[in-house]
Amino acid sequence: MDTIVITGASSGIGLETARILALQGFTLLVVGRNEANCIRAKEKILSENPDAQIEYFVADLMQQREVIRISEEITSYLNDKCDGKLYALINNAGCVRSWYMTTEEGYEQQFALNHLAGFLLTYKLLPALIKAPGRVIMTGSESHKGIKVRWDNIMLYRRYNPLTAYKQSKLCNILFAKGLNDRYNASGIRAYVVDPGLVNTEIGNKETGGIVNFIWSLRKRYGVTPDVPAKTYAFLCDRENTPEGLYYYLCKEKKYSREVTSENADRLFELSERLCGIHYGKVESL
């Protein structure tokens, strides 16, 4: 059975996506930060669908050593049970912050979790993705438009604005997907970004304070329920159909920022590789 890894799947968009994909018969490896929430998520999916194949892995993906640890656990699971193949990786885990906070490496937390964690996890699971060949899906946001990557100060150090940091991390998601397609389409891998739209989840209330918490509490009331964006992930995981686009909203292709170019993607790869201490392959000539 085809296997899908989905991060940030113990609540919100990730949980709903995991639920729908389990109904379609995929084996699900869900990653969450809190074990109790992971257990609750697993029980929720099993209560509706007792035959669902679901395993959970607990990790704080903001910390690179945690990403490396679970990538090894996931790889050995895939080798034991799934013929070493990974059908899809959904890099969904993300956060919002109100203040400049850093990871153990001293990296800004939104950039570290929303972009670098997925960048590193994808690299670590690349052999399994190539073997399938699989798909990589990022949870993006329409807010990636209207800004540029601050190449000389990607952590926004000294000029920290939490919203800019969030938007930039979401722009990085699309650049990463673009760069993955440039490098690995020839190997059969496809990368996508989903714009979930405004969804009623807790993202802006988790470990935020002051104005960010308040605004999000007001905004989320107008959001759709998480099953709406979950359908787009399911569409992109469809076995019968390999969509050709990059950025999707409500199962349809959407226009993305003009900043999303191969040149910027290469630049982001180079920078992110340095920050993760890894090296993806060269751009393949098609």
Place this chain on the structure above:
Amino acid sequence: MNVMITGAAGGLGRAFANECASRGYNLLLTDINEDGLLCLKRGLERQFDVTVATIACDLTNPESVDKMLDVIDKHGIRFDMLINVAGLDYEGEFMGRDREKIVKIVLLNNAATLRITHAIIKRRRIGKPFTIVFVSSLASMFPMPIKATYAASKRFLLDFAISLRQELKKEHINVLTLCPGGMVTTQETMSSILAQGFWGDATTNSLDAVARNTIDRALAGKSLYVPGKLNRILSLLGKIVPRSWVAAAIYWRWKAVSER
């Protein structure tokens, strides 16, 4: 420029390390958390073109400090700046806390800070200006029930630093004391700041700005830095209002918060 930072793997320590590295300073980082130090070293070296050395050390243990000094001496390292960040706090009433934990506050915040400061001043680069930063706290300005030991330990640092500054002026050594309000360094500090509502939020300082301004001011020869206008007003009040009144007001407020 060689800078030593204690307590480097914590939130404020990392902010100082980032700030120094972004200025191109070479770093010797120490902390009791060895994994944290190694992660930070990797992160800094991947971002900046600087040399970062780490030595895990328990500053409250004289032997552990001696071992670290041996390594420093073996490599002949000399310093231009020392940033004393290492410190700890356990919140709660004096009699409600574990005895040894309370003693540990003074052992680290005071005794260990004196030990390392003495050792590193001896290992400063001769003939060049030297800078010392002590991380005290806004809490040093008031007697603070519930944080009694912590606030007093930070008061010790403040008074000590001001005196030391006079003694060392002739040697071209500047001593700056940083007295920040709350800073969002970890998820726990964030929850505790949020629990305090408006005052928690209003006295909170942004980590990156505090690190940057502290080093700017220390290098400019300043003696005290209280980040934030409101915090400066509060510290002024601490000097005018009788100390027993301040203590009563703070106790009343903390009680109100903890019952929330």
